[in-house]
Amino acid sequence: xxxxxxxNTLLDVRALAVEFAAPRRGLRASIGRAPRAxxxxxxxxxxxxxxxxxxxxxxxxxxxxxxxxxxxxxxxxKPGRIAGGTVRFEGRxxxxxxxxxxxxxxxxxxxxxxxxxxxxxxxxxxxxxQVAEALEVHGRASGSAxxxxxxxxxxxxxxxxxxxRADDYPHQWSGGMKQRAxxxxxxxxxxxxxxxxxxxxxLDVRIQAxxxxxxxxxxxxxxxxxxxxxxxxxxxxxxxDRVAVMYAGRAVESGPxxxxxxxxxxxxxxxxLASRPGATPxxxxxxxxxxxxxxxxxPRGCAFAxxxxxRIEACDERRPGATAIAPGREVRCLLREGTA
Ligand SMILES: Nc1ncnc2c1ncn2[C@@H]1O[C@H](COP(=O)(O)OP(=O)(O)OP(=O)(O)O)[C@@H](O)[C@H]1O
Ligand SMILES: [Mg+2]
Numbered sequence: 001x002x003x004x005x006x007x008n009t010l011l012d013v014r015a016l017a018v019e020f021a022a023p024r025r026g027l028r029a030s031i032g033r034a035p036r037a038x039x040x041x042x043x044x045x046x047x048x049x050x051x052x053x054x055x056x057x058x059x060x061x062x063x064x065x066x067x068x069x070x071x072x073x074x075x076x077x078k079p080g081r082i083a084g085g086t087v088r089f090e091g092r093x094x095x096x097x098x099x100x101x102x103x104x105x106x107x108x109x110x111x112x113x114x115x116x117x118x119x120x121x122x123x124x125x126x127x128x129x130q131v132a133e134a135l136e137v138h139g140r141a142s143g144s145a146x147x148x149x150x151x152x153x154x155x156x157x158x159x160x161x162x163x164x165r166a167d168d169y170p171h172q173w174s175g176g177m178k179q180r181a182x183x184x185x186x187x188x189x190x191x192x193x194x195x196x197x198x199x200x201x202x203l204d205v206r207i208q209a210x211x212x213x214x215x216x217x218x219x220x221x222x223x224x225x226x227x228x229x230x231x232x233x234x235x236x237x238x239x240x241d242r243v244a245v246m247y248a249g250r251a252v253e254s255g256p257x258x259x260x261x262x263x264x265x266x267x268x269x270x271x272x273l274a275s276r277p278g279a280t281p282x283x284x285x286x287x288x289x290x291x292x293x294x295x296x297x298x299p300r301g302c303a304f305a306x307x308x309x310x311r312i313e314a315c316d317e318r319r320p321g322a323t324a325i326a327p328g329r330e331v332r333c334l335l336r337e338g339t340a
Contacts, residue, residue, distance in 0.1 A: 009088075010192055010225045011049040011072070016085035018042035018067045018076055018249075022296065038083060039296045042067050043249040045085070046322075047227075048242075049193065054219060054226040056240030056257060058233060058272070062292045064249040065229045066115055069195050072227070073112050074102035090192060108138045111186035113179075115197040115229075120182050121170040127181050128154070128166025134188040153184040157214060176207035180214065187218060194218075197229040212238050233276055237261060242328075245269045248293055248303035255329030265331045267310045302334065310335055 019038030042064045049055050057065050070076050072087055074097065087094040090109065097105070106112065114120050121130060131150035135141045141149050147166070154162035157180040170178060179199065186194055196215065200208035216239055219226050228239055236243050236257055243261075244254040245268065253266040264270045271288040290307040299305055305315040312334065320332045 008050040009048065010051045010053075010090065011047065011227075012086075012088040013045065013047040013072065014086045014088075016042055016045045016047075016068065016071060016087065017083040018064070018071050018080055019083035021079045038081075040083065041080070041249050041295045042071065045244075045246070045249075045251050047244055047251070047254075049225050049227060051192070051225055052219070052223055053242065054228060054240045056236035056243040057227060057229045057246060058231065058236055058243060059246035060231060060272075060292050063246040064295075065231075065246055066197055067249075068246070069112075069197050069227060069229050073106050073110050073195060074099070075106070075112070104138075107134060107186075107191075108189040109191050109193065111189070111191035111194040113182050113186050113194070113196040113199055115201075118175075118178075118202070121178055123170050126167050126169055127173065131166075131181060131185045131188060134185040138189050140189055149188070150184070153188055154181065156187070156218070157181070157184045159184075174207075175203050176210060179203065179207075179211055183211075183214065183218065187222060187224070190222070191224065193225045193227065195227045195229070198231070199228065200235065201230075201232075215239060233261065233273060245272070248298060249295055250303065250332060251330075252304065252332045253330070255326065259326070259329060265325055265329070265336055266304075266333050267308045267335075268304050271307075271309075302332075 017040055019040050022037055022039050045068055047055060057068060059065055067076065067080070071082055074094065076082060082095050085095065094105070128147060128150045131153055132146035135146045135149055151162045151166050154166060159165055159177060159180055173181065199215065200211050203211060212235060215226065218224060226239065228235060230236065240257040242255065243257045244251045245266065246252065247268050253260060253264065253269045260269065261273070264273050275287045288307055293299065293303055299316065301316040301318050302320055305311045308315065314334050318334065320334045320337060322330045322332050323337050325331050325336055
C-alpha cells in the first residue's frame with residue numbers, strides 16, 4: 001500500500017519555510033555584519049497531492065496560503081525567499097531550480113490562477129491572443145495554430161461562440177468570463193497540477209458555483225491535480241479530497257476533507273467551521289474572537305493560544321508538534337498529543 005501511495009504522488013512538500021527579510025530598524029541594523037533574522041510567513045508546512053487529487057488550502061487572511069502556493073511555483077516575491085524544506089514535483093526537487101528551469105515548469109507542468117484576476121489580463125490585447133501566448137511562450141504552438149488552439153481552450157472552459165469572442169478585449173468580458181479565460185490559459189500546456197488561489201472570491205455567488213463546477217469538470221476530464229487556496233470551507237466541501245488548514249504560517253490540521261469537515265480536531269478548525277454562514281441555523285455567526293497574529297511577533301507557544309477557547313497553561317510555553325490522530329490525519333495541538 002505504501003508503495004502504491006508513493007507511485008501516485010504528484011507533489012510532496014516537506015517542512016516548507018518562506019521568509020521575508022525583517023523590517024530594518026535604522027541604518028545600524030542594515031549595515032551590521034550579522035545577517036538579519038527573517039520573518040517566517042510559512043513555517044514547516046508539509047503537503048501531499050496524489051495524481052488526480054484535489055487539496056484545499058484553507059485559513060483566514062494572512063495565514064500564509066498564498067505564500068505557500070507561490071512557493072510551489074517559484075514565485076515568492078522578493079525580498080521573500082524559500083528558507084527551508086523540500087518541494088518534490090513529478091519526482092524532481094524544485095527548491096534548488098534556477099529561474100530558467102522554473103520557467104520550463106511554471107505554466108507548462110504547473111498552471112497557476114492568481115488571486116488578483118483583474119490584473120492578470122492585459123487590457124490592450126485580445127483575450128484570444130493572451131490565451132495563445134500561454135502556448136507560444138512554451139513553444140507549443142505559434143501563429144494561426146496557437147490561435148486555433150486558443151479558441152478550443154475557450155470552448156473547453158465553456159465560453160459560448162469562442163471563435164468570435166476570442167477577438168474581444170478584457171473589458172468586454174464579465175468577471176466570471178475573465179476567470180474562465182485565465183483558466184484556459186492556465187491549462188493551455190496541459191499541466192499536471194493546477195494551482196488556483198481564491199478562484200471565486202471576487203465573483204458573485206451564482207458565478208462562484210459555475211467556476212467551481214468548471215474546475216471539477218476540468219480536473220476530471222484532464223486528469224489534473226488541483227491545489228485550491230480558499231478561506232471558504234464551502235469550496236473545500238465542493239471540490240477537495242483532502243484539506244490542510246493553515247494558521248500563522250503553519251498547517252495546523254490536515255486530512256481527508258470529509259473527515260475534517262465532519263469531525264474537526266483542532267480548536268481553530270472547529271472555530272472556522274462554526275463561523276460558516278448557516279453553521280448553527282438560527283444563531284448568530286460565531287466568529288473566532290481576535291485576529292491572526294503578525295508573523296514578526298508570534299507568541300512563544302502555540303500561535304493560536306491567545307484566541308483558543310481550549311487553551312491550557314502549557315499552550316503559552318510550547319509549540320505543538322504534528323500528531324497523527326488517524327491514517328492521513330495530522331493535528332498540531334498540545335491537547336491532541338498522545339491521543340493517537
Ligand atoms: N511582500 C511581503 N513582504 C512581507 N510580508 C509579506 C509580503 N507578502 C505577504 N506577507 C506576509 O505574509 C503573511 C502571509 O501572507 P499570505 O498572502 O500568504 O496570506 P493569505 O493566507 O494568502 O491571506 P489572504 O487570504 O488575505 O490572501 C502575511 O502576514 C503577510 O503580511
Ligand atoms: Mg492569499
